[in-house]
Amino acid sequence: MNANGDGMAQARETGTLGKLMVLLDLVTHADAPLRFTDILSLAGQPRGTLHRQLSHLVEEGLLELDGDGRYAPGLRLLDFAARSWARNEFRLIAEPHLAALQQVTGETVHLGVLRGQSIIYLDKVEGRQPVRMYSQIGNASPCYCTGVGKAALSLLPAESLADLLAGVNFTRFTAATHASPASLLAEIHEIADQGYAFDREEHEAGIRCVAAPIWSEDRTFLGGVSITGPAYRLSMELLAQWAVPVQQAAGSIMEGMRIRLGPRR
Amino acid sequence: MNANGDGMAQARETGTLGKLMVLLDLVTHADAPLRFTDILSLAGQPRGTLHRQLSHLVEEGLLELDGDGRYAPGLRLLDFAARSWARNEFRLIAEPHLAALQQVTGETVHLGVLRGQSIIYLDKVEGRQPVRMYSQIGNASPCYCTGVGKAALSLLPAESLADLLAGVNFTRFTAATHASPASLLAEIHEIADQGYAFDREEHEAGIRCVAAPIWSEDRTFLGGVSITGPAYRLSMELLAQWAVPVQQAAGSIMEGMRIRLGPRR
């Protein structure tokens, strides 16, 4: 049934929009296109209501309904996202610095921002092979097991950090994934001291990274840059050496933001 | 089925959602982030109403409000789009055929779908240099001046075509852009006969392409594949030769759809 697991996280105050977003989330997070009845049981809404809601989403192009009555994410989302990405100021500022960092290390470079409890990857510069485009960009990953995520968390004041972690559901992706707030907190203090973070195969087995935090003057904006690669090629010693160039890249990006965005607020 | 006998074009029946989408459109189509007052004048809504609507969009992450009170597209759109793209069945089916076509010609290959009066580019395989990711993917381009667009239009029955063109605003991007439905219609008949379409620098000066149409059995789904490149390298003679491989790729993709999606619809 509507086994929502832990607690009611849906205390949104966005009225009609909030209800529709829950549906959009359901459909876009599903592994395969959903039938009307699938959504019915997941959303727990009356049939009539759900039918109208889905119709509206389809009419607006946010969902698509195929001939077999299956609902899939709509292509209008792509159009919105393309614009959102192309004009994103932070990404535009960071772009050249990411490319430079990739040149120096030869490995894949990521740029991410903290949104809620997730890191959203805004850009990626890969080494050899051509990019499979949305492979990582736009992806929302957990903050507690990614380099960029932990770097961003290390910037938060203790109280906000506690609040944020209280809502996190710790999924163990690998043997190295932090399983509780306690062990994560200890590492985050360390990260705050040294100014960079590692991902020791915590999100994906065989993948390591080193990341440095990026923040705005008022600490409203939290994100990071990282260098990622396979563990067989990236020893922990090598990663530790790369902490310096990653921090420098982060510094350059912050400088770029200061200049471009001005001394506001 | 649109049993809409009378031609109420713009009257969307999506209630609250429709109004919010207008705002999202405004903000994502703007050249720069908009202030509250900018949106106020564009949207023509009462202040109180607009304020609540924008707040809801921000709270849901569809818009972002920076410290200077400027509204920009939200990053949640990226997350939605990444999923929408990654799981898109049509794109997954077409992917290998696009790569093959790129190998044969060495030029950039595009995959697009007709949505309303626009072509939305779903994928892109580039020749040499690494892809700048959202450069084209997700982009919505006019149907009347792109190869994929004209190929898709050539599949429409006369009446639907007339209806669609009635709503098109013919912007002349270059000297070669069709300026009226009349000249476009003539070319579309030709395209329908021969089974492929050219873009003779109609959208962007110096850029040519040849495209072949793709459709589902019931002609509900219309799209196309194209090979695009600079005019100095792609003579019209060369493009004409490539009509064959492009049509073959389109055929393979349609075959893939038939197998994967079954004889339904």
Added chain:
DNA sequence: ATAGATTGTTCCATTATTTGGAACTGAATT
């Protein structure tokens, strides 16, 4: 083929949300 179950769609009185005018706050400008 037929009955019965399942799935999807439409209707409409009730209920809840949205609306929009107006009054309020705070910052920038004169």
Added chain:
DNA sequence: AATTCAGTTCCAAATAATGGAACAATCTAT
């Protein structure tokens, strides 16, 4: 200090969303 301008909050009235129930269209198992 006075005046505009930009943004926010409030609440009765207008409007849209809700959800139960009836209806229609498919599927499934005799």
